[in-house]
Amino acid sequence: MNVVETPDFLHLPPPIAALFTRAAERSFFALPIWYHVLSRHGTDKDTTARIYLDNAASPHAALLCQQQGTPRRLVSLANFYTTEHGPIHAANEPQLADALAEIAHGIASEKPGWQSLQLTGLDPAATAYPLLIAGFRHAGWRVFPYFDSGTWYEDTAGVDFAQYLAGRPSTLRNTWRRRSAKLEADKRASFVFHEDVTAIESGIADYEAIYRTSWKGGEPYPDFTPALIRAAAAVGALRLGILRVDDRPAAAQIWLVWRGHATIYKLAHDSHFDDLSVGTILTMRMFERVLERDRPAEINFGRGDDPYKKLWLTKRRERWGLLMTNPRTLTGLFLTIRENIAALLRRWRPAKANG
Numbered sequence: 386m387n388v389v390e391t392p393d394f395l396h397l398p399p400p401i402a403a404l405f406t407r408a409a410e411r412s413f414f415a416l417p418i419w420y421h422v423l424s425r426h427g428t429d430k431d432t433t434a435r436i437y438l439d440n441a442a443s444p445h446a447a448l449l450c451q452q453q454g455t456p457r458r459l460v461s462l463a464n465f466y467t468t469e470h471g472p473i474h475a476a477n478e479p480q481l482a483d484a485l486a487e488i489a490h491g492i493a494s495e496k497p498g499w500q501s502l503q504l505t506g507l508d509p510a511a512t513a514y515p516l517l518i519a520g521f522r523h524a525g526w527r528v529f530p531y532f533d534s535g536t537w538y539e540d541t542a543g544v545d546f547a548q549y550l551a552g553r554p555s556t557l558r559n560t561w562r563r564r565s566a567k568l569e570a571d572k573r574a575s576f577v578f579h580e581d582v583t584a585i586e587s588g589i590a591d592y593e594a595i596y597r598t599s600w601k602g603g604e605p606y607p608d609f610t611p612a613l614i615r616a617a618a619a620v621g622a623l624r625l626g627i628l629r630v631d632d633r634p635a636a637a638q639i640w641l642v643w644r645g646h647a648t649i650y651k652l653a654h655d656s657h658f659d660d661l662s663v664g665t666i667l668t669m670r671m672f673e674r675v676l677e678r679d680r681p682a683e684i685n686f687g688r689g690d691d692p693y694k695k696l697w698l699t700k701r702r703e704r705w706g707l708l709m710t711n712p713r714t715l716t717g718l719f720l721t722i723r724e725n726i727a728a729l730l731r732r733w734r735p736a737k738a739n740g
Contacts, residue, residue: 386491387444389436394421400443401436407475413643414469418616420449420462426609427466429453434462437492439484446484446513447473448492450502457714459492459502466609468536468648468687469704470506472513482516489520493711500716502526505533505706506688514705521709526717529724533706537694538685541647546673557696561669564662568630575632576670579625582618589614591627591634592653599653610639610651617641624675628654628667636663638671645682647675668697 389401394417397405408415424434433452438444449462463470474481492499502521507514509530518528541549550558568574579588589611596604604610617623624640624647636654640647649671654664675681686694688704695701708724711717
């Protein structure tokens with residue numbers, strides 16, 4: 386196993402960069418520039434990023450982790466901004482099982498020993514998911530899967546905006562048509578769309594002005610979203626929409642479009658315009674623009690089971706996490722016992738309720 390500590394994701398060694406390039410064919414969230422933004426602008430200052438790789442000259446897999454503070458615990462190089470996470474590898478990688486087993490054994494063998502590793506945002510249907518479980522169990526660690534988050538999505542291959550709109554609830558369609566028609570009749574609304582670096586700073590300024598007046602409160606990492614907007618624009622993934630009312634920024638949405646997948650990433654609107662349904666109006670315009678111009682095979686709402694999302698997208702899948710504990714360390718043993726007891730209680734309570 387190889388370990389790269391505090392990596393410079395924009396200047397990775399060629400074999401590692403090539404691995405990320407292969408993985409990024411499936412997901413924007415496997416791009417080095419995503420991890421550059423996350424590690425520089427979306428993690429705490431006492432965080433140390435680490436890339437774990439198998440020992441091949443051209444690596445087959447990588448696991449991205451971070452050590453937060455002083456405990457000997459590892460977690461995913463991810464946070465609440467992350468909508469997808471998992472091992473970095475090419476699709477249908479034939480050496481994936483061996484590579485992940487080697488990485489698991491390497492992490493389990495590091496000295497001093499790690500107490501635990503927690504991976505979040507994993508796709509339980511992905512090939513790598515059971516391989517991670519098997520690899521760490523074989524290395525002597527205990528593995529505890531848990532539900533992480535839901536994702537609402539829609540298959541949109543061959544679907545145009547008219548077809549998409551016909552499938553929405555009538556209440557949503559009527560709200561959009563009524564509110565949109567009124568704004569247009571009064572000539573109060575205008576739209577600005579940013580997809581590249583041209584005038585991107587004005588788009589960022591509008592987004593931040595809207596966010597400050599929204600219901601969401603302050604950002605724990607205020608530099609993260611501006612940095613992500615610039616990065617997404619640089620690689621052609623950005624779809625930033627701004628709705629202005631009376632020439633005042635009223636609503637903003639960040640979508641990320643990459644390799645046939647569109648992720649509705651961040652939404653915000655000025656609370657002063659709640660009665661105009663500016664969020665609904667802009668969402669419809671974004672759907673129309675992306676469906677007609679980008680024609681993605683899928684649109685998803687990132688992470689979260691907010692009730693409103695099922696009005697826009699009708700299918701749901703889940704992301705799961707894995708807590709791996711090392712019973713050879715004192716804290717790891719305590720965590721193992723705690724998780725075993727919690728699992729027993731979860732099984733006991735339904736049985737008691739049914740009794």
